[in-house]
Amino acid sequence: MESATHAEGPQYSVRRTFEEALDATKDDVLRLGAMVEHALERAGRALVDRDVELADQVRWDDAQVNELQRSINTGITALIATQGPVARDVRELLALYHAATELERMGDYAVNIAKLAQQLAAEPEIPILRQIPQMEQLCREQLRAAMRALVDVSEEEARAVCARDDEIDHLYNSVYEDTMSLMSVAPDKVRQATHLLFAAHHLERLGDRVTNIGEDVVYLATGRIEDLNP
């Protein structure tokens, strides 16, 4: 009898409180993603343009990323403790929790790249390997795609993101080869080459974190835990 009346009253949605809190959490995670993407874009630009001030900004702004991540995770903890979510609800909260943690870490990689930009700017200028801006751009595209997959809860989009990580790995290997060659032919540029290699390494790690979010989406959509970036 109750369930029948429930179906009759569309204006009266059961568990609205929880839905509202969940939506707000999702919005926050998206905002966090946008902040990290912005940080990454500026870190990449600081590297290419030898822009020390821009790099400084990225370093300063990371505090906001950390703060938002903490607030998301505290909020999710409270939701789990108070709302007793089950099934897809609990998977969604856990996926968002993990995504926030991964995004915070990606923010740290952006900071690392900003620091490398500052160190490189203090050295005699060398041409930035073209693969690095390519990696940076690809990472941002991947990050955006992963956030979209999270919002749409799209298994298909998530799998596509994970598959595309190979492109980043490929670019990283190519940076590795190029920096090794550079070091062997120009020992005076070992410092710069090492900085570049590290920047590429941070981007490669960042790409892996993006695939972790993709795995979260697959878990959210299907309930299965899979390694999509073996």
Place this chain on the structure above:
Amino acid sequence: MPESGEDVSVRTKEEIAPSGETLVHEAPRIRLMTDQAVDEAEQFAPGASEQSVAMPIEDGKVVFELQSLSCYYGSFRAVKEISLRVPHNQITAVIGPSGCGKSTLLRSFNRMNDLIDGARITGQILYHGVDLYADGVDPVEVRRRIGMVFQKPNPFPKSIYDNVAFGPRVAGFRGRMGELVEESLRRAALWDEVKDKLKSPGTELSGGQQQRLCIARAIAVEPDVILMDEPCSSLDPIATLKIEELMHELKQNYTIVIVTHNMQQAARASDLTAFLTMGPDRAGYLVEMAPTQKLFTSPDNRLTEDYITGRFG
């Protein structure tokens, strides 16, 4: 210390710690006592436990302020020295093991205990700053302003319409009764389900609908506070969630205090939670009161932690 300082402290003591009961009737003195008690309550540990804390309310209005409230049935003390404050337009949940005095505490908020032989209280309950138990306070008026919804839905054996209209009629309501009934049923999220059968008996509704009818009945007399004593214990999960969502709507206009032994309900539905337990003397006391999210994620007191995680109680 200069002498003037001593003078001040002596004077303050006289004013805020009167020994005689007679002062209770002197309004200005009461207010002084209250202010002092409010300050003390921030650190005051009510009951036996050293870590217990009374809830400080940073902003907003206080509806109830309990000062060292004890409730007795004859010589048995059911509730021991509870000090806490209930904020305006929020949902405050009271949880605790069976027999810890939750319902007794709730009934003291609208003097429902008066109806029980041998029931009495010590300490004070201030309702918007007024001593609820002072001479001259009309318990009927108290119960109009502070309504109650009980564990088992108890509609009158009358039509749905008359169930809601009953209270206003008794109170001499002279306005448009039809509108009042509709408005009350709408606020109780029941209107759409009963608008075509207002003349049917309230007892023919489902359990969840009956409980919402009782809420509509409580709302119809335009109370300030709604007390709920285990309002969902006889309902299924869907009906329970409906009542919880309804509470969420109602708190825009009313202050709600709910007693529940369903911890998940307190966690889901309330803004503040008070945890009561009982001492060796079987008297219930307040262990901890905090914002619900805080209490259910990192309670300050070990007893609270053990209770909400199911380790005891």
